[in-house]
Each structure stands twice: as C-alpha cells, then as structure tokens.
Amino acid sequence: xxxxxxxxxxxxxxxxxxxxxxxxxxxxxxxxxxxxxxxxxxxxxxxxxxxxxxxxxxxxxxxxxxxxxxxxxxxxxxxxxxxxxxxxxxxxxxxxxxxxxxxxxxxxxxxxxxxxxxxxxxxxxxxxxxxxxxxxxxxxxxxxxxxxxxxxxxxxxxxxxxxxxxxxxxxxxxxxxxxxxxxxxxxxxxxxxxxxxxxxxxxxxxxxxxxxxxxxxxxxxxxxxxxxxxxxxxxxxxxxxxxxxxxxxxxxx
Amino acid sequence: xxxxxxxxxxxxxxxxxxxxxxxxxxxxxxxxxxxxxxxxxxxxxxxxxxxxxxxxxxxxxxxxxxxxxxxxxxxxxxxxxxxxxxxxxxxxxxxxxxxxxxxxxxxxxxxx
Numbered sequence: 001x002x003x004x005x006x007x008x009x010x011x012x013x014x015x016x017x018x019x020x021x022x023x024x025x026x027x028x029x030x031x032x033x034x035x036x037x038x039x040x041x042x043x044x045x046x047x048x049x050x051x052x053x054x055x056x057x058x059x060x061x062x063x064x065x066x067x068x069x070x071x072x073x074x075x076x077x078x079x080x081x082x083x084x085x086x087x088x089x090x091x092x093x094x095x096x097x098x099x100x101x102x103x104x105x106x107x108x109x110x111x112x113x114x115x116x117x118x119x120x121x122x123x124x125x126x127x128x129x130x131x132x133x134x135x136x137x138x139x140x141x142x143x144x145x146x147x148x149x150x151x152x153x154x155x156x157x158x159x160x161x162x163x164x165x166x167x168x169x170x171x172x173x174x175x176x177x178x179x180x181x182x183x184x185x186x187x188x189x190x191x192x193x194x195x196x197x198x199x200x201x202x203x204x205x206x207x208x209x210x211x212x213x214x215x216x217x218x219x220x221x222x223x224x225x226x227x228x229x230x231x232x233x234x235x236x237x238x239x240x241x242x243x244x245x246x247x248x249x250x251x252x253x
Numbered sequence: 254x255x256x257x258x259x260x261x262x263x264x265x266x267x268x269x270x271x272x273x274x275x276x277x278x279x280x281x282x283x284x285x286x287x288x289x290x291x292x293x294x295x296x297x298x299x300x301x302x303x304x305x306x307x308x309x310x311x312x313x314x315x316x317x318x319x320x321x322x323x324x325x326x327x328x329x330x331x332x333x334x335x336x337x338x339x340x341x342x343x344x345x346x347x348x349x350x351x352x353x354x355x356x357x358x359x360x361x362x363x364x365x
Contacts, residue, residue, distance in 0.1 A: 013258065016260050024268060024275075027275040030292075030295065039291055043291050043295070046272075050301070050302065054301075054327075057306055058310055058311045059305045059308065059327070061324065062305060062327045065328060065331055070331060070335075073335060074294070078291065078294075080342075081345060084346060085346070090355045090356070093284045093285050093288075095283065099281070099282050102281075103282045107275075110277065117266075118263050118266035118269075118270055119263050119267070124261065124262040127259035144325065147321055147325055148325070154320060173329060181332060184336040184340055188340050191343040192346045192347065
C-alpha cells in the first residue's frame with residue numbers, strides 16, 4: 001500500500017526506473033546469453049522497455065512506432081533468421097575468454113567516458129522545473145505527419161528569418177527514405193531468394209545442381225557425381241531431377 | 254534516493270549510453286552473425302533514446318529542446334534500422350546457404 005502511494009506521487013521516476021531497469025537488464029541478457037534464441041527474446045523485451053521510455057519522455061508516436069516497427073517487424077524478421085539458421089552447432093556459440101576480457105575492458109572504459117559526459121553538463125543534469133513546463137498539447141502525431149509532408153506547424157510563430165528559410169519540413173528526407181526502403185526490401189528479397197536451377201539443362205547444370213545438393217547430403221552426392229562422370233559421354237540427364245521423363249533410366253532400384 | 258529525485262536528461266543519456274556500450278560489446282564478442290545484428294539494434298536504440306530525450310518538452314525547457322526534430326530523426330533511425338536488418342539478414346542467409354555456417358570467424362574469404 002505504501003509502495004502504491006509512493007508510485008502515485010513519483011510516478012514518473014517510478015516508471016522510469018522500471019523501464020530503464022528492464023531495458024538495461026534485458027540488454028545485459030542479450031550480451032551475456034550464449035543461446036541465440038534467448039538472445040532474440042531478451043532483445044524483444046529490451047526494445048519494448050525502450051518504447052516505454054519513449055512514452056515517458058512524451059514521444060508517444062515514436063514509442064508506438066518503436067513497438068510496431070521494431071518489436072513487430074524487425075524482430076519477426078530476426079527471429080525468422082534465427083530459426084532458419086539455428087542448426088545444432090549454431091544455437092550455442094561460446095565466446096573466447098580473451099575476447100570477453102578485451103571487450104569488457106574496452107566497453108567499460110567507453111561506458112565511463114559516456115557516463116562522465118552524460119552527467120558532466122550542469123544543463124543536462126538539472127531537471128526542468130515542472131511548474132514552468134507549459135506543455136499545452138502533447139499530442140505529437142499530427143505535427144509529425146505534417147512535418148513529414150513538408151509543413152512545420154509547430155514553428156509557425158518563428159520570427160527568426162534564418163530559421164524560417166529551413167521550415168520546409170522533412171519532405172525530402174521522407175521521400176529519400178521511402179525509396180531507400182523500397183530498394184532495400186526488393187534487394188533483400190532478391191538476395192535471400194531460394195536458388196532454383198530447374199530451367200537449366202545439360203551437364204554443367206547438373207553439376208550446379210549437385211553442388212547445391214552437396215550442402216544437404218554429402219555422401220549421396222558422392223554417388224551422384226560418380227554417376228554423372230560415368231554417363232558423361234552419353235549426355236546424361238541428371239538423376240536428381242524427377243521431372244525429366246527419361247525412360248531409359250537404369251537406376252530405378 | 255533515486256526514486257525521489259526528478260528525472261533529468263542525464264538519466265536518459267545514461268540509459269542510452271549503457272545500451273550503446275552493451276550493443277558495441279555484443280557486436281565485438283558474438284560469434285553468431287545474428288548476434289552481431291542484435292548488437293547493432295541495441296546501439297541504434299541507445300542513440301534513439303538520446304534523440305528522444307533531447308527532443309522532449311517534459312525534460313527540456315522550451316528554448317533548449319530539439320522539439321519535433323528529435324522525434325523525426327528517431328523515426329528515420331527506426332526506418333533505417335529496419336532496412337539495415339532486412340539487408341543484413343539476407344546477407345546472413347546467403348552466407349549460411351553458401352558456407353553452411355553462421356560463424357563469422359569463418360567468414361574470411363574476403364581477407365586481403
């Protein structure tokens with residue numbers, strides 16, 4: 001009961017500590033865990049807590065986008081990647097001990113520098129007086145959308161001429177990033193597609209098919225290669241291809 | 254005690270710095286290619302927290318805040334991270350299909 005009263009009076013600090021703690025804690029989980037599936041799960045929780053921090057800072061639209069794009073989209077992509085590649089040897093991959101030592105030393109010193117910078121400035125350290133915060137309207141979705149289409153409604157009363165020149169908003173970066181995303185997604189789909197070689201014919205293509213096959217069953221391939229070498233002079237059809245209606249196929253057994 | 258102090262920008266910067274360092278160390282130590290990708294995601298998130306903190310009207314006074322610019326740049330970073338994850342994942346799958354491994358210590362064919 002007492003905890004609830006404290007949380008009511010200091011709800012901002014309370015939720016900040018909860019969200020920041022879980023973001024950092026699950027971030028540590030990503031770093032420490034050796035299991036790739038658990039790492040993906042911890043990363044989902046860490047990104048979700050970061051979205052909570054965004055809500056607390058008054059950026060509710062960015063927080064919602066973080067949940068939708070990062071947690072909803074990117075993480076599904078990443079987890080699919082984990083599932084496609086998490087074979088027996090690659091689920092748990094141990095980091096070498098000397099890598100751990102070196103990374104801890106370098107990361108720790110980097111963290112010291114960054115924390116020193118974060119708390120070094122008096123301007124950043126001193127919190128804003130909540131009484132003179134004149135937050136008239138915290139809904140950011142409409143100004144954000146208008147800024148993306150080129151209108152800065154939040155800076156209409158700006159009297160500085162130099163700043164007024166740059167008030168065209170973010171239309172140009174928005175278009176660039178849209179085309180960039182389209183190109184990237186097409187390129188990624190092209191790059192990650194399954195290689196189909198069914199249209200190819202002839203001895204060379206059967207070689208290619210065998211090399212694809214080699215990844216799956218190593219010892220079967222040895223037999224097939226022997227077969228191809230034996231039948232090379234007779235312009236053999238590839239025995240792996242069941243679509244070919246080669247009636248004179250001798251190895252039906 | 255921490256609970257009775259008022260939240261300032263420095264707190265957000267500290268969380269961003271910790272996430273950044275965790276991501277950087279993750280990128281350096283993981284041997285799984287997808288683990289390196291997750292480190293990149295953590296680093297981008299740490300940067301995003303800084304943008305949001307400096308753009309917040311609740312944490313900075315009206316003259317000092319980045320305002321909407323901070324949130325817009327955070328949105329762009331999120332979109333860029335999604336694009337980066339898609340491409341890197343396609344490369345990872347291609348690498349896995351060609352080499353039957355996801356260990357980046359064995360990805361040394363381009364070594365000069």
